[in-house]
Amino acid sequence: xxxxxxxxxxxGAPRSVNDAPMDQWTPDEVTAHVQYMNDLADCxxxxxxxxxxxxxxxxxxxxxxxxxxxxxxxxxxxVETKDLIAGWMVIDVEDQERAIEVAGExxxxxxxxxxxIHEWLELRPFLSMPPTVTE
Amino acid sequence: xxxxxxxxxxPQVIGILVRxxxxxxAAEDAVQDGLLDALRVWPDDPPRDPKGWLVTxxxxxxxxxxxxxxxxxxxxQAVDAEPAPDxxxxxxxxxxxxxLCAHPSLTPASAVALTxxxxxxxxxxxxxxxxxxxxxxxxxxxSRAKRTIADVRLDLPGDxxxxxxxxxxxxxxxxxxxxxxxxxxxxxxxxLAQLSDDPEVHGLLALMVLHHARRSARMTADxxxxxxxxQDRRRWDTAAIAEGVALLQGALARDQVGEYQAQAAIAALxxxxxxxxxxxxxxxxxxxxxxxxxxDNPIVRLNRAVAIGQADGPRAGLAAIVELDxxxxxxxxxxxxxxEHDGDLTGAARLYAQAADRATSQAERTHLQRxxxxxxxxxxxxx
Numbered sequence: 001x002x003x004x005x006x007x008x009x010x011x012g013a014p015r016s017v018n019d020a021p022m023d024q025w026t027p028d029e030v031t032a033h034v035q036y037m038n039d040l041a042d043c044x045x046x047x048x049x050x051x052x053x054x055x056x057x058x059x060x061x062x063x064x065x066x067x068x069x070x071x072x073x074x075x076x077x078x079v080e081t082k083d084l085i086a087g088w089m090v091i092d093v094e095d096q097e098r099a100i101e102v103a104g105e106x107x108x109x110x111x112x113x114x115x116x117i118h119e120w121l122e123l124r125p126f127l128s129m130p131p132t133v134t135e
Numbered sequence: 136x137x138x139x140x141x142x143x144x145x146p147q148v149i150g151i152l153v154r155x156x157x158x159x160x161a162a163e164d165a166v167q168d169g170l171l172d173a174l175r176v177w178p179d180d181p182p183r184d185p186k187g188w189l190v191t192x193x194x195x196x197x198x199x200x201x202x203x204x205x206x207x208x209x210x211x212q213a214v215d216a217e218p219a220p221d222x223x224x225x226x227x228x229x230x231x232x233x234x235l236c237a238h239p240s241l242t243p244a245s246a247v248a249l250t251x252x253x254x255x256x257x258x259x260x261x262x263x264x265x266x267x268x269x270x271x272x273x274x275x276x277x278s279r280a281k282r283t284i285a286d287v288r289l290d291l292p293g294d295x296x297x298x299x300x301x302x303x304x305x306x307x308x309x310x311x312x313x314x315x316x317x318x319x320x321x322x323x324x325x326x327l328a329q330l331s332d333d334p335e336v337h338g339l340l341a342l343m344v345l346h347h348a349r350r351s352a353r354m355t356a357d358x359x360x361x362x363x364x365x366q367d368r369r370r371w372d373t374a375a376i377a378e379g380v381a382l383l384q385g386a387l388a389r390d391q392v393g394e395y396q397a398q399a400a401i402a403a404l405x406x407x408x409x410x411x412x413x414x415x416x417x418x419x420x421x422x423x424x425x426x427x428x429x430x431d432n433p434i435v436r437l438n439r440a441v442a443i444g445q446a447d448g449p450r451a452g453l454a455a456i457v458e459l460d461x462x463x464x465x466x467x468x469x470x471x472x473x474x475e476h477d478g479d480l481t482g483a484a485r486l487y488a489q490a491a492d493r494a495t496s497q498a499e500r501t502h503l504q505r506x507x508x509x510x511x512x513x514x515x516x517x518x
Contacts, residue, residue, distance in 0.1 A: 001244040001266070048245070048276025051268050092268050094242055130360060130496040131307045132317060132346050132353075133398065 003051060003092050004099040006106055007122035010058050012083025017118035018111045025112050036109045044091060044102065055087035090126075099123055136177045139322065140185055141170060145256030148189045150228025153289055157197050159235065160281040163253050165200065169193035170256060229254070230330040233323075234293020237301040238284045245280035246301045252277055255323055257314060264312040295331065299339050299395065302327070306343050317347055334386040338396030341382035345402035348375035360502040364411040376406045397426040416445035433459060437469050449477035467493060468503060475510060480517070484510035 022030065037053070044050035061076030078084060089106060093099050103121045111117035145166055152162035169192040173185075182188035236250040248266075251257045257265075263273035306320035324340045352366040361367075383399045400422045408414040423439035426432075436459055444452020452473040459466065471486035487507035494500035 003267070045269070045272050046275045046279075048248075048268075048272055048279055050272050092244075092266070092272070094244060125495075127497045127500065128495055129308070130498045132350075133307050133342070133402075 001092050001094060002096070002099070002128070003090060003126040004096075004103075005122075005124045005126065006089045006091065006099075006103050007124065008086040008088065008119065009122070010084040010086040011080075013120040013122065016107075016111075016120060018113075018115045019117075020112035022111075029110065029112060029114060032110050032114060037106075040105060040109075041089070049091050049093050049098075049102070051090035051092050053087065053089040056085055058084060058086070096125070099125075136174075136181065138174075141173055141177075141189070142256030142322070143326070144186050144189050145170060146229040146232040146254045147186065147227055148193055149232060149253055150226070150289075151190055152193060152197055153228065154226065155194070157201075158285075159289060160285060161197055161200060162193075163281065165197035166193045167252065167258070168196040171258060172196075174258070227330075228289065229326065231289050231293070233298045233327060233330075234295075235284060235287060235289055236280075237293070237298040238287055239294055239297050240283055240287075241280050243301065243304055245276055245283065246297070247304055248273060248276050249280040250301050250323070251305065251316075251319070255319055257319070261312070261314045265314055265316055267312075295333055295336070298327070299335060303339060303395070306346075317343070317350070321347060328382075334389040334391050335393040335395050337382050337386040338393060338399050341379045341386060342395050342399035342402055344375050344382065345379035345399060345406050348372040348379060348406065354498070358498060359505075360498045362502070363405060368409065371406065376403075379403060379406070392425065392429070394426060394429045397422050397429060401426075414445070416442055420446045433463055434465070437463055437466060441469055441472065444473045444476060449473045453477065464493070464495065465490070468499075471503075471506065480510050480514045484514055 022033075025033070041050055041053055059077050061074045062078075063072050063074050066073040091099060091102055093102065100123065103123050107119045107121050108116040109119070111119075148169070149159070149162050149166045152165060153159055157165065166189070169189050172192050173189060177185075232254050233250070236253050237246045241249065248262055251262050251265075252259065259274050259277065260270050262277075263270040266273065268276075302320050302324050305323070306317050321340070321343045324336070324343055328336050328340050349363075349366065349371050351372075352368070352370040353361060355361060379399065380403050383396065383403050386396050387400070401419055404415050404419050404422070420439065420442040423435065423442050426435050427439060437456065440452045440455035440459070443455045453470075456466070456470060456473070461467070461470075467486050467490035471483045471490055474486060475483035484507050487503050487510060491500050491503035491507060494503055
């Protein structure tokens, strides 16, 4: 088994097919979208593949160390051009082929007019533990 | 309390419940419930007869769940609550459970999870923690596995090769958690070796014991990988090495070599060298030839090239990787190692950096980045 991260972007991903931002959806469309995501998580739990999912608020800051004894420097809010992560799902699946299949389903979540968003998701494998037998 | 006793009893008690007429899936659930009861009760109130205790509690759990199911079906069937006493004999179905839980119709991950629960006697929570997934996900993975094998008969001979593959996976790709999966894989393989005299079972046990013997030298306290050549060999467990070598010799004497015996032979030759310089690379290369003949696995060919590089010089090793696909995992790392030994530090540094980018584990990646940095620094000093 291998763990994969499915990364959703607010900004920075290639344009999706059904590209209308969420604030132009009806409340029912938002509900249907959230329901789809929850159902998919349930479905992946039953298939023994679900690990975790989280959503992130769009606003955030850059933070960095600014030398010993000094408070960290912050910069923000993020500029409009920044690649912005909206959230993620982590799955534990047999192989990359299956990870792509799950990402495809997640990308089909309904958006405006109840139509699939066809959102681009970033699929990233986790680094794992090294195997015991190497020679 | 002695959890290993409980783990050993688990498959035996499942077998008893199945012989009393429970289907495997229900028996397995009932024994898992009994196991959880035991983990709660035994520390304060240890039973005089642990096996009898677990049989009684698991059977009661089975009847409870069947009554609940029957009530749902409006009692379409009567329940025969008491088993005939003679049905609980000394028959041990543990071997059959190994076969069932590693049935070829299961995916490797399902077989691993089911084996750890039904044969290993681990709780769903422990297995979930070990593989870093939520308990609900692991519970479902196990339920699905049980549905997949629902029609498989327990009394037919199974496929030993898939059993060994599953145990190897538990040993080799186990994560760490509350339960030491490598030690658990060894326990399960040791138990299997008492039930089967197949030389590959003993070969796999030897392989595990030999690798386990080097475990404390494989990583620094802060989790850095230490390559074989740089390990502090005084930290190797010599008693375990002696056991592994004896197991291997016993297996090889049967003259039916297989891939696990060949891998164990390579591990034994490494374990036998008091210093890295004393390693018998010629014999190791010969065992790799044997392993290539047995498996025709490209990763084995890659490891063979390392051995040839040590036995016949880096040029010979480089010649051996020419025919291999550079997309193979660890190809760049092997190429880097061979180039370094051939004196091409610039090329080796570049290849180590490439290998680090392609590493699939954090520890390996850090190790390879350190190698690239080390050679980069040497290279700059030369110029």
